[in-house]
Amino acid sequence: MKFERKPSPLSPRFFWAMIVALVAGLAIAIYVNMKILHRSKSVQTDSTAMQQVKAVPVMRFGLPVDSFRIVSGTIRRNEFFSTILNRYGITPVQILAIRRQTDSIFNPRQIRAGDSYQLFFSPDTSLHIPLYFVYQPDPTHYVVLNLQHPEQSYSGDFPVTSKIQTVSGVIQSSLYETLDDRHASPALAQMMAEIYAWTIDFFSIQPGDWFKVVYRENFVEGRSIGPARILSAEFYHGGEKFFAFYYQDSTGKGNYYDENGKSLRKAFLKAPLKYFRITSRYSLNRFHPIQHVWKAHLGTDYAAPEGTPILATGDGVVIASTYSRFNGNYLKIRHNAEYTTQYLHMSRRAVRVGQYVRQGQVIGYVGHTGLATGPHVCYRFWKNGVEVDPLKQHFPAANPVPASEKQEFSSWVEKQLAVLNQISLPGADSATVTAAASHPAPQG
Template identity: 40%
Template structure:
């Protein structure tokens, strides 16, 4: 081979090698792209949810309200339960809860359904109110029905206020429940202070408990423990105290142990108006303007409004007549009796003892009536009289044996309420006693 040719070939190979090494080094020195991190999806296990005593995670949960004219059978049939089984369920549950009779339109219910393709209903839970519920469990061959209540929490609070216009407006401005005003006016000071004639500058302090269902659902004011009201520069204390643990009779007493109530409530229904008074010379145009005495006092109210016993007593009649409609009569003692007419439904039986404020029926339009109301009749020594013209007796005074116990009981509470400044609610709204270090929360517990 020609020596020059070999030399040229070697030179070319050497150049190629140098170029290759240069390219290799350059590639090696280039910055490598960052390696992508591997993302691992985190699957969180769903939290266990419990309600009505069931683990809801185990079911498909359906919530709805009862429609007008909708039956229990229609609800279950729509959720793949056959009518023979529906009939059997209703029969088994009847002793606990008569579904056909008490299922009301607008009330909520919950269905716990199987996690299958049909989502077959296995349990029906009905809520007649926020607190109570009825469970009808038919998941297995054994059908069970029972009533229960949701867990309730009571939060102790204090409110104060100065009246500028009326007490309801004062409470509203502070974001407090208007029920506090109703309870003070009707339950505590009904016979002591006329709340329609409060004066600017009147002021109050009240210890009470709010009720919460499932810790979060506000269910209103439960009880007033104690109150102080300054009206026309005069002080009125009120302390809640149980005087009869057997019958569960509770009254409000002043700081010197005097009962603040009368033996009778002013009216058998709340938030109503007098539509017709007791009048022995009443003339009615419908009857040719002839005199037709009206021996009762009519309180107009919506159908279904609760009717209360105005005093403690025993039910002597719970019946129906053409004129009275559905009615209840109560004997309170040897002197007084009361009667309540035109009910839509009666809630008591003959011989039953009722306490003042107990619900004995509901406003209706049964008997001879032109509109929904309760006709309240009042007897004294066997003769019908106008209750508003009677000097009614005070409620039963505290017994001598309980008086010392009562005075000992209220002593720290009175000291506590005297120490509460009127600026509490104005400065920070209503609050739990536990959040205020200046107030002894132990004094807020209720007496048994």
């Protein structure tokens, strides 16, 4: 006899355990699928973001520079704009068209040896003709010549940022070497020499002399392009301290003054060049090197390399800017009712008749046009209509701070003295430091 076992009914506990297990399994499956889906979307998002980052071009000179092959170069001595382009397959006819259509923003005659340029080519290496010529005449300015469509050429400027810097030093050998040892721009030496030109003889600087300087330094794309302006300075020389403060008056004109508002500059510079060698002085009887006769030479000849900038020795109005057989390219400036100056044998002139020029402004460039044996500038000087020797004149000081602005100037000086007082002198003995800390108060 066979007996059939009837299936026993599920107990309630077992039933609910099965339900819980089923729900938990379903939840785990949903969670895993969601994680996989999220990770997939995240990967897609990251990939898209990376593609977007890669798609953002690197811009410089107004061009996506990462989309070109770029060849960088430096203007060589006696190298011309046309020779550079011709070297890369651009014909003389094309070069002439480029020059004509870009003359408002670019003068190829003004390119100088040492200036940098860049040629932009298609990324296709089979194409060898440049598309753009980029020229930088200085660290802040650039010109972009579109060689295929010259009418689309343009110029631009890099954004410039500034930072106030300080430097000090005790001189052991020279001002230049001291600044170099302090990791400061040697250009500050020339700037100080110009500021103190009528106050300190920099050829007589002695070991132990010291200086403190507050200046503004300019930066382009995070790189220093050098000091822009000295704001204040203190120079100890020959047992005496000399202060210099840059101040702009209400008309916008800026000059350097001492702590009492007296101008540090004279009405005229000592010479029309920064660097020079006197080859012939003012004389009433000189043997002329070309005409071979004894005659008066009522000027002072300053020799310098061709193209050296010539500076206006004083403020004034240009009353002549022309060419003559003997003088070559020359300028004449009337400074006031008493003084007039003239500059001869220029390679080219940089100002026009009627233009007002400031002391130290570039007015032309050294050459040997006219009756000249070599590159130099013949500097002539009139006082009350009579030519005189400029090296023997005692020039008056330039105007002081206007009386109406004396209070504002004094406040500026006090602030700058406080800054100078905070600058320590490296390697100075206690006596020197004590002397450095005692600043005179501006006098009324």
